[in-house]
Amino acid sequence: MELKIFLTADVHLGMKFAQYPEVQKELSEARFETLKGLVERANAEGCGLFLVAGDLFDRVSVPKETIVRAAAILGEFQGELTAVLPGNHDFHATGSDSLWAEFGSRSGDRTLVLAEKRPYPLRPLQPRRRPLPRALRGKALGAKRSGMGSGAPGGAFHVGVAHGSLMGSPPTSTSAITP
Numbered sequence: 001m002e003l004k005i006f007l008t009a010d011v012h013l014g015m016k017f018a019q020y021p022e023v024q025k026e027l028s029e030a031r032f033e034t035l036k037g038l039v040e041r042a043n044a045e046g047c048g049l050f051l052v053a054g055d056l057f058d059r060v061s062v063p064k065e066t067i068v069r070a071a072a073i074l075g076e077f078q079g080e081l082t083a084v085l086p087g088n089h090d091f092h093a094t095g096s097d098s099l100w101a102e103f104g105s106r107s108g109d110r111t112l113v114l115a116e117k118r119p120y121p122l123r124p125l126q127p128r129r130r131p132l133p134r135a136l137r138g139k140a141l142g143a144k145r146s147g148m149g150s151g152a153p154g155g156a157f158h159v160g161v162a163h164g165s166l167m168g169s170p171p172t173s174t175s176a177i178t179p
Protein backbone atom coordinates (compact mmCIF):
# COMPACT_ATOMS: atom_id res chain seq x y z
CA MET A 1 0.00 0.00 0.00
CA GLU A 2 1.51 3.28 -1.02
CA LEU A 3 0.52 6.91 -0.91
CA LYS A 4 2.92 9.21 -2.69
CA ILE A 5 2.59 12.79 -1.54
CA PHE A 6 4.09 15.86 -3.15
CA LEU A 7 4.45 18.51 -0.46
CA THR A 8 5.08 22.20 -0.91
CA ALA A 9 4.29 25.42 0.96
CA ASP A 10 4.91 29.16 0.97
CA VAL A 11 4.63 29.62 -2.75
CA HIS A 12 3.34 33.16 -2.06
CA LEU A 13 1.70 33.73 -5.41
CA GLY A 14 0.92 37.39 -5.91
CA MET A 15 3.96 38.69 -4.05
CA LYS A 16 4.57 42.18 -5.40
CA PHE A 17 8.33 42.56 -4.93
CA ALA A 18 7.82 46.32 -4.81
CA GLN A 19 11.35 46.81 -3.50
CA TYR A 20 12.78 45.48 -6.77
CA PRO A 21 11.02 47.54 -9.44
CA GLU A 22 13.48 46.61 -12.18
CA VAL A 23 12.81 42.85 -11.83
CA GLN A 24 9.41 43.00 -10.16
CA LYS A 25 7.51 41.32 -12.95
CA GLU A 26 10.05 38.56 -13.46
CA LEU A 27 10.14 37.68 -9.77
CA SER A 28 6.37 37.69 -9.50
CA GLU A 29 6.05 35.56 -12.61
CA ALA A 30 8.70 33.12 -11.37
CA ARG A 31 6.35 32.09 -8.54
CA PHE A 32 3.80 30.83 -11.05
CA GLU A 33 6.49 29.09 -13.07
CA THR A 34 7.74 27.43 -9.91
CA LEU A 35 4.30 26.10 -9.03
CA LYS A 36 3.91 24.84 -12.58
CA GLY A 37 7.24 23.05 -12.30
CA LEU A 38 6.20 21.47 -9.01
CA VAL A 39 2.99 20.11 -10.51
CA GLU A 40 4.93 18.75 -13.48
CA ARG A 41 7.36 17.04 -11.14
CA ALA A 42 4.52 15.58 -9.07
CA ASN A 43 2.95 14.22 -12.26
CA ALA A 44 6.25 12.77 -13.40
CA GLU A 45 6.68 11.10 -10.02
CA GLY A 46 3.18 9.66 -10.11
CA CYS A 47 2.08 11.30 -6.88
CA GLY A 48 -1.47 10.70 -5.66
CA LEU A 49 -1.76 13.72 -3.41
CA PHE A 50 -0.48 17.24 -4.06
CA LEU A 51 -0.38 19.03 -0.75
CA VAL A 52 0.19 22.75 -0.23
CA ALA A 53 0.86 23.34 3.46
CA GLY A 54 0.08 27.03 3.72
CA ASP A 55 0.62 30.35 1.98
CA LEU A 56 -0.07 29.34 -1.58
CA PHE A 57 -0.99 33.02 -1.88
CA ASP A 58 0.93 36.00 -0.55
CA ARG A 59 -2.11 37.68 1.01
CA VAL A 60 -5.88 37.38 1.11
CA SER A 61 -6.29 40.36 -1.22
CA VAL A 62 -4.48 39.00 -4.27
CA PRO A 63 -6.05 39.91 -7.63
CA LYS A 64 -8.65 37.57 -9.04
CA GLU A 65 -6.31 36.79 -11.94
CA THR A 66 -3.79 35.36 -9.48
CA ILE A 67 -6.44 33.03 -8.05
CA VAL A 68 -7.56 31.94 -11.50
CA ARG A 69 -4.00 31.19 -12.58
CA ALA A 70 -3.26 29.25 -9.40
CA ALA A 71 -6.37 27.11 -9.82
CA ALA A 72 -5.50 26.44 -13.46
CA ILE A 73 -1.96 25.35 -12.64
CA LEU A 74 -3.07 23.08 -9.79
CA GLY A 75 -5.76 21.73 -12.10
CA GLU A 76 -2.98 20.20 -14.19
CA PHE A 77 -2.16 17.78 -11.38
CA GLN A 78 -2.95 14.29 -12.60
CA GLY A 79 -3.10 12.58 -9.21
CA GLU A 80 -6.20 11.90 -7.18
CA LEU A 81 -6.38 14.96 -4.99
CA THR A 82 -4.93 18.41 -4.42
CA ALA A 83 -5.27 19.68 -0.86
CA VAL A 84 -4.50 23.27 0.09
CA LEU A 85 -4.13 24.48 3.66
CA PRO A 86 -4.63 28.23 4.19
CA GLY A 87 -1.59 29.74 5.92
CA ASN A 88 -0.94 32.85 7.96
CA HIS A 89 -0.67 35.10 4.91
CA ASP A 90 -3.58 33.61 2.99
CA PHE A 91 -5.71 32.77 6.01
CA HIS A 92 -9.22 31.47 5.64
CA ALA A 93 -12.11 33.88 6.09
CA THR A 94 -15.76 33.28 5.41
CA GLY A 95 -17.65 35.29 2.82
CA SER A 96 -18.58 34.72 -0.78
CA ASP A 97 -15.98 37.22 -1.96
CA SER A 98 -13.16 35.71 0.04
CA LEU A 99 -9.97 34.39 -1.48
CA TRP A 100 -10.83 30.77 -0.74
CA ALA A 101 -14.41 31.02 -1.96
CA GLU A 102 -13.07 32.32 -5.23
CA PHE A 103 -10.36 29.68 -5.35
CA GLY A 104 -12.92 26.97 -4.64
CA SER A 105 -15.18 28.17 -7.41
CA ARG A 106 -12.27 28.10 -9.84
CA SER A 107 -11.05 24.65 -8.82
CA GLY A 108 -12.31 21.24 -9.77
CA ASP A 109 -13.97 18.76 -7.45
CA ARG A 110 -10.65 17.07 -6.75
CA THR A 111 -9.24 20.13 -5.04
CA LEU A 112 -9.83 20.42 -1.34
CA VAL A 113 -9.32 23.55 0.77
CA LEU A 114 -8.49 22.49 4.32
CA ALA A 115 -10.32 25.45 5.84
CA GLU A 116 -11.31 23.85 9.13
CA LYS A 117 -9.33 22.15 11.86
CA ARG A 118 -10.80 18.70 11.43
CA PRO A 119 -10.14 15.46 9.57
CA TYR A 120 -10.98 15.52 5.89
CA PRO A 121 -11.96 12.15 4.44
CA LEU A 122 -10.80 11.50 0.92
CA ARG A 123 -13.67 9.15 0.14
CA PRO A 124 -16.13 11.79 -1.17
CA LEU A 125 -13.61 12.92 -3.73
CA GLN A 126 -14.15 10.31 -6.36
CA PRO A 127 -11.83 10.53 -9.32
CA ARG A 128 -13.22 11.57 -12.65
CA ARG A 129 -10.81 9.75 -14.88
CA ARG A 130 -9.76 6.57 -13.13
CA PRO A 131 -10.51 4.58 -9.99
CA LEU A 132 -9.15 5.77 -6.69
CA PRO A 133 -6.01 3.76 -5.86
CA ARG A 134 -6.44 1.19 -3.14
CA ALA A 135 -4.02 3.20 -1.03
CA LEU A 136 -6.39 6.16 -0.89
CA ARG A 137 -9.69 4.38 -0.33
CA GLY A 138 -11.31 5.29 2.93
CA LYS A 139 -8.31 7.29 4.05
CA ALA A 140 -8.39 10.69 5.58
CA LEU A 141 -6.30 13.76 6.07
CA GLY A 142 -6.15 14.61 9.72
CA ALA A 143 -6.17 12.91 13.04
CA LYS A 144 -8.18 9.93 14.25
CA ARG A 145 -9.84 7.45 12.04
CA SER A 146 -12.89 7.17 14.26
CA GLY A 147 -15.90 9.06 13.01
CA MET A 148 -14.90 8.90 9.40
CA GLY A 149 -17.01 5.88 8.63
CA SER A 150 -14.18 4.51 6.62
CA GLY A 151 -14.53 0.79 6.99
CA ALA A 152 -11.56 0.30 4.75
CA PRO A 153 -9.64 -2.89 5.37
CA GLY A 154 -6.06 -2.85 6.48
CA GLY A 155 -4.12 0.13 7.70
CA ALA A 156 -5.06 3.71 7.08
CA PHE A 157 -2.99 6.73 6.25
CA HIS A 158 -3.31 9.72 8.52
CA VAL A 159 -1.69 12.80 7.14
CA GLY A 160 -1.31 15.75 9.50
CA VAL A 161 -0.68 19.11 7.92
CA ALA A 162 0.13 22.39 9.64
CA HIS A 163 1.66 25.76 8.90
CA GLY A 164 3.77 27.73 11.36
CA SER A 165 5.86 27.11 14.43
CA LEU A 166 5.36 24.20 16.81
CA MET A 167 3.98 25.01 20.26
CA GLY A 168 6.69 24.67 22.88
CA SER A 169 9.39 25.04 20.26
CA PRO A 170 10.14 28.76 20.09
CA PRO A 171 11.44 30.13 16.81
CA THR A 172 15.09 30.98 16.70
CA SER A 173 14.57 33.95 14.43
CA THR A 174 11.76 36.25 13.44
CA SER A 175 11.69 34.64 10.02
CA ALA A 176 10.46 31.48 11.70
CA ILE A 177 7.37 33.31 12.92
CA THR A 178 6.21 34.35 9.49
CA PRO A 179 8.16 32.17 7.08
Ligand SMILES: [Mn+2]
Binds near residue numbers: 010054087088089163
Ligand atom coordinates in the same frame (compact mmCIF):
# COMPACT_ATOMS: atom_id res chain seq x y z
MN1 LIG B 1 3.61 31.49 6.27
